[in-house]
Amino acid sequence: MIPFVDLKAQYLSIKDEVNAAIQGVLDRCEFTLGSEVAAFEKEFAAYCQAEHGIGVNTGTSALHLALLAAGVGPGDEVITVPFTFVATVSAIDYTGARPVFVDIDPRTFTMDVNAVEAAITPRTKAIIPVHLYGQPVDMDPLLEIARKHGLIVIEDACQAHGAEYKGRRAGSMGDMGCFSFYPGKNLGAYGEGGMVVTNHPEFTRTIRMLRDWGAEKKYHHVLKGYNFRLEGIQGAVLRVKLKYLDGWTEARRAAAARYDSLMAGSSVPTPFARADVRHVYHLYAIRTRHRQAWQEALLAQGIQTGIHYPTPVHLLPAFADLGYQPGQFPHSEQAASEVLSLPMFPELTAAQCDQVAQAVLALAEPVAGAPANTALAGAI
Incomplete structure (x- = not known):
């Protein structure tokens, strides 16, 4: 696992x-x-x-x-x-x-x-x-x-x-x-x-x-x-x-860079980091229109994921009194329906990153001109 x-x-x-x-x-x-x-x-x-x-x-x-x-x-x-x-x-x-x-800005989620x-x-x-x-x-x-x-x-x-x-x-x-x-x-x-x-x-x-x-x-x-x-x-x-935070942060950034490299050129939308920031990757969230299927398929392979967050606050029942309606914040609503957080912690090994990325790529739709990843992609 x-x-x-x-x-x-x-x-x-x-x-x-x-x-x-x-x-x-x-x-x-x-x-x-x-x-x-x-x-x-x-x-x-x-x-x-x-x-x-x-x-x-x-x-x-x-x-x-x-x-x-x-x-x-x-x-x-x-x-x-x-x-x-x-x-x-x-x-x-x-x-x-x-x-x-x-x-939000749909690229940065901020x-x-x-x-x-x-x-x-x-x-x-x-x-x-x-x-x-x-x-x-x-x-x-x-x-x-x-x-x-x-x-x-x-x-x-x-x-x-x-x-x-x-x-x-x-x-x-x-x-x-x-x-x-x-x-x-x-x-x-x-x-x-x-x-x-x-x-x-x-x-x-x-x-x-x-x-x-x-x-x-x-x-x-x-x-x-x-x-x-x-x-x-x-x-x-x-x-x-x-005392260890900066070292742990660099380990997170290295894991994120490895994910980025492994999934580069695929159809998987990986996180966008602004050039003028130091992103500390508390979470590494990709996007997919097939989130539930992907999450279930990854878990079946022993890979835990998270969703941050499945419902934007303006659509939560607790804040219905604010009077906002679906469609008012389309980027937030789309992100909430698509984001999937992959494993991310300082102790994540290169081999674990490789296993996660390979499993994600096997689910992704093939890029035009590239061979299909696996039959599983077609099933989803």
Whole structure:
């Protein structure tokens, strides 16, 4: 079996360091926040080329608190994309603001920046670009639009740890950047975790209070806050793993390059990476109109795959109250019906990449002038 992601292989490679770090937290009894979290906040913020980091319990909470720190609330609108994990939109909803969608660029799966200005109204307060699959949005024109209209930009970098746009790290370009440390992420905790990075001291102060019941000091509650603190054990684990992140990222990029090379010239649409970005390949998503058949055929050969994401948020029952209809965001809807994520993790071997690519090519329609791959392609 070739797994979609192999968390055990990564753990075994750093087991002794991780176990020692966890034991240190247990010995010091620093279970919530504490010295390991504080150190990780500084180290990860520096990694992201940002001044401040505020650790929280999830990436969703990072987005939620960033929006609140920006002053977003009932009656406001926040522009984002419907082709994302539901947490992006849920965080907007938690504040009482209205999510407003724009479509994606069909090549990159990220926000179509050219569609943003038309979506701005007097109620627009912020924009959340989503660096989906590990590729940054085209940020310079987006930031120019935001400055022109006085809008806050909050980067959803939950899948983009270490990704770069024109040499700048994801999370450092907008007013705030939000990360998830869910176990399967490029930098994953052994549980839940998230962080907001920013260069703004006032946003930092507000989010630090909001994550800990709105208190600036114990039992002195300045704001109506939340219990969104990052646990000490997660901070310790993430500090260990951060040291290896760039190496793991290059392993992901090498696996993606091998997939690209093996499937080059075929009818399989492989991921498009902009020339001015460092794509970190949290996911490697191909496209096919025969997704269910392909997924079943690959699984029959011992190859696990994923779908990210099968339904754009504007068509989910949970957000039917927004009033969007099928056909309003055609690129997002088409992507949601076609994307198929292949195995992608740092420990993926060249032989495994070859096996996956060969299995995919056997399913693909032959290119004109080339021999058919297998009889299986005709069956699909």
